[in-house]
Amino acid sequence: MSYNIDTWLKLAAYTGGGLAIGLGSIGAAIGEGHTAAQANQAISRRPDLSGEVFKSMLVGQAIAESAAIFALVVSLVLLFTTPANATFATVWALLAAGLSIGLGAIGSGVGAGFPAAEACKGMVHQPSVSKRLTTNMLIGSAVCQTPSIFALVIAFILLYTDTTSSPVWPTWAALFGAGLSAGLSAIGAGFGSGLVAGASCEGIARQPRSAGTVTNSMLLGQAITQTTAIYGLLIAFILLFKPYQASEAIAPAMALIGAGLCMGLGAIGPGIGEGVTAQSAIKWIARNPTEVGVITRSMLVGMAVAESTGIYSMVIALILLFVV
Amino acid sequence: MAIEGVDLVKAAAMLGAGLAMGLGAIGPGVGEGMAAAKACEAIGRNPNEAGLLTRTMLVGQAVSESTGIYSLVVALLLLFVV
Amino acid sequence: MQELGKIHQLIINLGAHQAAFNLEVMLMTWIVMGLLLVFGWLCASRRTMMPGRLQVIGELIVGQLHQLTEDAMGKRLARTYSPLICALFMFLLISNWIGIIPHMEEPSKDLNTPLSLGLMGFAIAHYVGIRTKGFKAYISEYFAPMFFMMPLNLIGELAKIVSISFRLFGNIMGGSIIILVVSYLTYNILLPPFLYAFFGLFVGAIQAFVFTMLTIVYIATQAK
Numbered sequence: 001m002s003y004n005i006d007t008w009l010k011l012a013a014y015t016g017g018g019l020a021i022g023l024g025s026i027g028a029a030i031g032e033g034h035t036a037a038q039a040n041q042a043i044s045r046r047p048d049l050s051g052e053v054f055k056s057m058l059v060g061q062a063i064a065e066s067a068a069i070f071a072l073v074v075s076l077v078l079l080f081t082t083p084a085n086a087t088f089a090t091v092w093a094l095l096a097a098g099l100s101i102g103l104g105a106i107g108s109g110v111g112a113g114f115p116a117a118e119a120c121k122g123m124v125h126q127p128s129v130s131k132r133l134t135t136n137m138l139i140g141s142a143v144c145q146t147p148s149i150f151a152l153v154i155a156f157i158l159l160y161t162d163t164t165s166s167p168v169w170p171t172w173a174a175l176f177g178a179g180l181s182a183g184l185s186a187i188g189a190g191f192g193s194g195l196v197a198g199a200s201c202e203g204i205a206r207q208p209r210s211a212g213t214v215t216n217s218m219l220l221g222q223a224i225t226q227t228t229a230i231y232g233l234l235i236a237f238i239l240l241f242k243p244y245q246a247s248e249a250i251a252p253a254m255a256l257i258g259a260g261l262c263m264g265l266g267a268i269g270p271g272i273g274e275g276v277t278a279q280s281a282i283k284w285i286a287r288n289p290t291e292v293g294v295i296t297r298s299m300l301v302g303m304a305v306a307e308s309t310g311i312y313s314m315v316i317a318l319i320l321l322f323v324v
Numbered sequence: 325m326a327i328e329g330v331d332l333v334k335a336a337a338m339l340g341a342g343l344a345m346g347l348g349a350i351g352p353g354v355g356e357g358m359a360a361a362k363a364c365e366a367i368g369r370n371p372n373e374a375g376l377l378t379r380t381m382l383v384g385q386a387v388s389e390s391t392g393i394y395s396l397v398v399a400l401l402l403l404f405v406v
Numbered sequence: 407m408q409e410l411g412k413i414h415q416l417i418i419n420l421g422a423h424q425a426a427f428n429l430e431v432m433l434m435t436w437i438v439m440g441l442l443l444v445f446g447w448l449c450a451s452r453r454t455m456m457p458g459r460l461q462v463i464g465e466l467i468v469g470q471l472h473q474l475t476e477d478a479m480g481k482r483l484a485r486t487y488s489p490l491i492c493a494l495f496m497f498l499l500i501s502n503w504i505g506i507i508p509h510m511e512e513p514s515k516d517l518n519t520p521l522s523l524g525l526m527g528f529a530i531a532h533y534v535g536i537r538t539k540g541f542k543a544y545i546s547e548y549f550a551p552m553f554f555m556m557p558l559n560l561i562g563e564l565a566k567i568v569s570i571s572f573r574l575f576g577n578i579m580g581g582s583i584i585i586l587v588v589s590y591l592t593y594n595i596l597l598p599p600f601l602y603a604f605f606g607l608f609v610g611a612i613q614a615f616v617f618t619m620l621t622i623v624y625i626a627t628q629a630k
């Protein structure tokens with residue numbers, strides 16, 4: 001039984017499209033549900049502020065949904081376009097594009113739910129700062145989307161990559177590995193930076209005078225939390241643009257998939273861990289704004305050390321790519 | 325395409341190295357983050373002891389990182405020795 | 407996309423071995439050092455009791471970094487090592503920022519720069535450890551808690567060099583690749599300037615600080 005390339009392309013496109021939107025909507029659904037639950041609790045406490053809370057719930061949910069919308073876009077592109085100049089490597093590229101944005105949207109979706117939920121909760125505790133809270137929530141949850149945007153960039157490059165000039169055998173593994181690396185590494189970073197943004201909204205509601213300090217620390221914490229996603233993106237780019245020599249052996253292909261998996265999986269833990277650190281640091285910066293210098297310093301050291309296993313993953317991935 | 329035994333073993337070692345380091349990095353990452361989170365909380369409560377608390381945090385993180393380093397060692401062994 | 411991974415190298419044959427010099431990185435490193443020397447000379451050349459603008463900036467940087475070192479290491483060690491820490495931070499900061507200027511490359515984008523700085527910090531930390539604790543106590547730490555843990559303790563120490571240097575390298579390299587790819591995709595219209603500002607100024611400053619802070623902490627933990 002033999003199939004021609006068009007059959008395989010259709011197969012990969014439909015599977016990839018299904019995986020993209022199927023995996024991609026997990027995160028947004030959880031995040032939005034969390035927001036709605038907290039908003040309901042908040043309204044039951046102060047029914048007179050229901051309009052205000054309802055509005056910020058909707059705004060927060062709209063941002064939390066953007067990662068899932070990226071997944072939808074990629075899924076639609078996969079379903080309705082046929083790539084030109086397709087080779088068998090393109091088949092894997094389509095599958096990897098779907099996996100990349102599907103996995104990449106999970107973390108950002110869940111993460112963006114936290115600031116929205118905390119903003120709704122904080123609004124009924126401190127109605128006077130509701131404007132400041134909404135601004136902070138918007139900044140925080142927008143920054144949460146960065147890892148899913150990285151995954152989106154990789155997904156689009158995979159969709160439109162031209163594989164005619166490179167040998168099929170190791171290239172398919174490189175493309176698949178790139179998708180896995182970018183997608184998996186976005187999970188931890190998105191989730192972690194959501195925790196950070198949530199803590200900052202809670203802190204502003206508790207201590208409105210420290211709002212400026214808290215927003216700045218939030219941006220700092222989120223930027224460091226997302227470094228592991230940047231490593232994932234780096235490995236994905238090297239996988240995509242490195243020239244390969246044709247070979248029939250299995251080992252080089254497995255090394256490329258291994259590099260992508262190693263970086264992707266290895267970035268999950270540090271992303272979440274760094275998010276937990278920055279969450280707690282920001283909570284206490286809000287309660288004790290005079291000690292912001294000392295707390296920020298130990299937060300930076302703690303996060304840097306928590307990231308080291310992610311860096312070991314990057315080193316192993318680079319060895320798999322360049323040395324072995 | 326004929327699959328050779330040596331090639332297959334090498335392929336498994338490569339994939340195994342990636343999985344070992346990738347999965348092994350998850351736990352220490354979360355654990356070290358928790359250690360650092362508690363240290364930040366403690367410094368927020370008692371900023372005067374920041375030096376002592378940071379040192380304790382680093383020792384705790386170094387210990388919880390040891391499983392991550394075991395993964396690194398195993399991955400390197402798989403890549404260069406096996 | 408051809409700009410990716412293009413390195414200007416001077417390769418010299420030494421018998422059976424080859425020595426490769428990354429010319430661009432060396433040039434950029436010297437430019438950074440030259441900038442720092444000029445800045446330092448300008449700050450310190452006309453010192454008065456009523457400081458001018460440059461002197462204030464210089465005193466602020468030195469004072470802050472000295473305070474940072476003193477908090478972690480104590481007064482005695484800080485007297486010896488705060489100049490080093492100060493120089494390290496300013497070198498890294500300028501190295502990470504210099505990529506903002508067109509046609510300039512960050513020296514820290516090449517793994518050799520962070521790796522050598524990490525090795526330097528490692529060597530100094532262990533020198534301090536041996537000086538303060540004595541050789542015997544220093545060695546016996548590797549055999550704690552049990553003597554067969556020695557190889558793992560050793561690898562744990564060596565892994566610190568890897569993590570500190572690859573952190574800087576990964577961030578700067580990742581940042582510059584993102585900028586390159588986004589400018590390629592959007593044809594230099596709108597996004598790249600913002601990305602330059604974020605990855606160049608913000609991430610560069612954070613990573614310079616993290617590297618410096620970790621060097622301080624490594625020295626301080628060895629001294630205790």
